[in-house]
Amino acid sequence: MSSLLDGYVVDVPYPTFVHRQMAPLWLSTITQLNGFITPEIKKPFRYLELGCGMGIHLHLMAAANPQGQFVGVDFNGEHLTVAHEGLRETKINNLEFIHSNFQNLLESNLEQFDFIVTHGVWSWITPEHQQSIVKIINKLLKPQGILYCSYISHPGATHFSSIQKLMIEMARNLKGDSSTKAVQGIHLSRKIASANQGLFEKIPSLENDLAKLAQEKPAYIAHDFLSEHWKPQHSADMIRLFGKHKLSYIGGAGILENIDSITLSPEIQKLVSSLPLNTLQETVKDIARNTMQRQDIYSKDRIRLNGSEQLKIYKQIKFGLLPNVSIATNLKDDSKLSKILDALPYFEQILKIIKNNDSNIFELKNLLVPILNYEQIRDLILVLMWAGYIHPIQEQNSDYENAMNKWMLSQGLDWKALAYYGTAVQI
Ligand SMILES: C[S@@+](CC[C@H](N)C(=O)[O-])C[C@H]1O[C@@H](n2cnc3c(N)ncnc32)[C@H](O)[C@@H]1O
Numbered sequence: 001m002s003s004l005l006d007g008y009v010v011d012v013p014y015p016t017f018v019h020r021q022m023a024p025l026w027l028s029t030i031t032q033l034n035g036f037i038t039p040e041i042k043k044p045f046r047y048l049e050l051g052c053g054m055g056i057h058l059h060l061m062a063a064a065n066p067q068g069q070f071v072g073v074d075f076n077g078e079h080l081t082v083a084h085e086g087l088r089e090t091k092i093n094n095l096e097f098i099h100s101n102f103q104n105l106l107e108s109n110l111e112q113f114d115f116i117v118t119h120g121v122w123s124w125i126t127p128e129h130q131q132s133i134v135k136i137i138n139k140l141l142k143p144q145g146i147l148y149c150s151y152i153s154h155p156g157a158t159h160f161s162s163i164q165k166l167m168i169e170m171a172r173n174l175k176g177d178s179s180t181k182a183v184q185g186i187h188l189s190r191k192i193a194s195a196n197q198g199l200f201e202k203i204p205s206l207e208n209d210l211a212k213l214a215q216e217k218p219a220y221i222a223h224d225f226l227s228e229h230w231k232p233q234h235s236a237d238m239i240r241l242f243g244k245h246k247l248s249y250i251g252g253a254g255i256l257e258n259i260d261s262i263t264l265s266p267e268i269q270k271l272v273s274s275l276p277l278n279t280l281q282e283t284v285k286d287i288a289r290n291t292m293q294r295q296d297i298y299s300k301d302r303i304r305l306n307g308s309e310q311l312k313i314y315k316q317i318k319f320g321l322l323p324n325v326s327i328a329t330n331l332k333d334d335s336k337l338s339k340i341l342d343a344l345p346y347f348e349q350i351l352k353i354i355k356n357n358d359s360n361i362f363e364l365k366n367l368l369v370p371i372l373n374y375e376q377i378r379d380l381i382l383v384l385m386w387a388g389y390i391h392p393i394q395e396q397n398s399d400y401e402n403a404m405n406k407w408m409l410s411q412g413l414d415w416k417a418l419a420y421y422g423t424a425v426q427i
Contacts, residue, residue, distance in 0.1 A: 003171075003178050006101070006126055007228035010076050012179045012219040014120075016056045018415050018424050021253035021295055022049075022117045023061060024068060025422035027146050029385075029392045030297060032313045033378050034251050034258070037144050037303040039114035041422070042394065043067065046113040048140065050105075050133060051121035055083030055097055056413065060424035062095035063404035063417035066396065069094050071110065075101040089410075090403045102132035106139065116141050117148040119295075124227040137300075138245055147247055147298040149238070156292025157232035159203045160225075163189050163210070167225045178226050179218035186214050186221060235286055235294055236279035248302035249278055253295040255386035257285070259379065262339045264288055314361035314374055319381060320393045321355050322425060323418070327389070336387040346372070346380050351389060358393055394422040 003011040020026055024047055028038040039045050045068050052058055052072030062070040072095070074080055083097045098105065102125075116137055122130060137147055167185030174181045193200045193207040200207055213221060239249045251258045260269050268288045275281045285291070305313065331337050331344050338344070349368055353359055359367075361377050368377065384390045398419035405416050417424045 003181075003226075004228065005075060006129065008124060009178045009223050009226050010078075011177050012222055013076075013078060013082070014053045014223045015217050015220050016054055016413060017120075018057045018060055018426070019119055020423055020425075021255075022057065022119060022148055023423040024065060024115055025392055025394055027115065027117075027148055027253060027297060029317055030253060030255065030258075030382075031146060031250050031299060032305070032317065033382065035305050035310060036250055036299050037305060037309075038146060038299070039142070039144065041065070041068070041114075042396075044069065045115070046111065047071070047115040047117070048110075048113040049073070050102060050116065050118040050136065051125075052079075052083070052097070054079045055086060055095075056415070057424075058083075058095055058097075059086050059090060059092060059404060060408075060415055060417045062092050063090065063398055063400035064419045064422050064424060065394075066094060066398040066400060066419065071096055071098065071113075073098045073100055073102070073105055075099070086407065089407045090400060092400045092404065094400075102129045102136060106132060106135055110140060112140050112142045113145060114142055115146045115148070119148070119150045120223075122149055122151040123231055123233060124223070124229060126229050134241070134245060137242075137247070141247075141300050143301040144303060145300045146250075147242065147300065148253055148295065149242075149298070150253075150293060150295045151238065152230075152232045153286060153291050153294045154232050154234050155287060156290045159199065159206050160209075161232070162199060163206075164225050164230050168228065168230075171226050178222035182222035182226055183218045185225065186210060190214065233294075235282040235291070235296070238294070238296065239279050239282060242298050247298035247300050249282070250297040250299050250302070253297050255382050257289070257291075257294075259383060259386075260285070261379075262383075311362070311374075314365075314378070316360065317392050318358040318360050318395075319354055319385075319390045320358040320421065321351070321389065322391050322421065324425070324427065325389050327351050327355070334387065337383065340383065343380055343383070347384065350377075350380060350384060354390055391421045391423060393420055395420060396422065 024041050028041050031038045047068050047070045049058055049072045052074050055072045058070050058072045077099055080097050080099050170185045171181040190210050193210055272281045272284050331347055337347050353367055364377050396419050401417050401419045408415055414427050415424050416427050
């Protein structure tokens with residue numbers, strides 16, 4: 001078996017990951033709180049993942065969202081064998097997997113989707129497959145549908161270019177599978193790092209980055225570094241490319257990247273707000289944050305919510321405390337929340353209120369003292385979501401939840417579907 005297909009690693013399976021930031025409820029909440037219309041997810045909706053790996057993320061999402069129909073596409077048959085095993089075990093029937101590459105998927109007669117997501121794929125595939133992804137989105141994403149696309153980005157990933165090249169060149173001349181080659185490539189890179197010359201002298205943090213990478217599973221390192229088309233992107237190019245196809249940038253799905261007050265100095269915030277275009281603004285932010293990976297949300301034919309629609313959203317989305325969350329007795333000890341010291345008294349109040357009752361932004365506005373405006377409360381809520389304390393709720397039951405969680409346990413995977421929150425959590 002060749003180790004690569006269209007330049008992408010196929011001889012070792014990609015380890016399992018779950019991405020809460022790709023959950024339909026998470027994506028729609030961020031989009032609505034940013035002021036834009038999203039698909040209605042309490043009603044039936046359709047969700048497509050391009051490059052779904054073994055499909056564990058999709059299993060958890062399908063189990064937690066019985067009102068949705070989920071489809072995963074991948075060209076690695078071995079990944080999909082595991083995905084199909086999962087379907088047999090859990091009996092989930094709102095999820096299907098398609099064995100195809102992106103080019104061939106264009107020939108299928110799939111119905112349109114409300115969400116198209118792709119994580120860990122774009123920066124590793126051929127320009128032709130990237131073009132196919134764009135065509136799939138053009139053909140299959142509904143108006144006001146959401147696109148989530150993650151990619152490695154400049155300038156955070158720029159320094160890795162030469163390391164990646166070295167690893168690819170090494171791999172061409174080594175025997176063994178891609179995991180073995182990846183481990184050897186990292187080993188050689190770390191040997192060079194220890195001499196502290198040239199690149200490593202100029203970028204001292206790189207040695208530590210490599211040490212951290214070496215702790216990852218070898219198959220993860222192989223998928224991350226041994227694909228021939230590995231290429232970090234500039235956010236401005238991505239925003240412009242998708243913009244040509246009627247997809248407007250909404251924000252980052254990780255939340256933190258939307259909270260400039262935490263991540264940017266006051267000087268940079270002022271500079272960003274003086275710039276007229278989001279391509280420019282995002283480029284400045286990437287430089288200031290040394291962004292390494294982006295998780296961008298786009299909306300097709302984006303429509304802005306008007307004032308009364310926005311107020312309706314503030315009344316509609318309820319937030320609940322995630323199960324198993326322990327609230328630090330002193331929130332100052334929480335490394336995330338303590339980034340905004342001034343807001344700690346508000347975080348305490350909000351958590352206390354939400355612990356007693358799931359609440360929306362409208363209700364919080366009437367309870368918090370001193371009084372805050374809606375936008376200020378929205379920002380605090382987003383920080384608490386990002387920090388893992390609270391989550392929007394969808395108050396749904398799912399017959400699949402139990403079967404899914406039993407299967408996860410039997411597989412030794414420490415994730416659990418939570419239909420009440422439309423997501424999955426690590427336990
Ligand atoms: C890094 S993995 C990401 C898996 C999953 N999205 C995640 O984040 O956990 C990339 C996946 O994309 C698939 N892939 C890469 N190129 C593809 C192509 N041209 N067509 C279909 N699938 C592809 C790979 O087989 C692999 O499962």
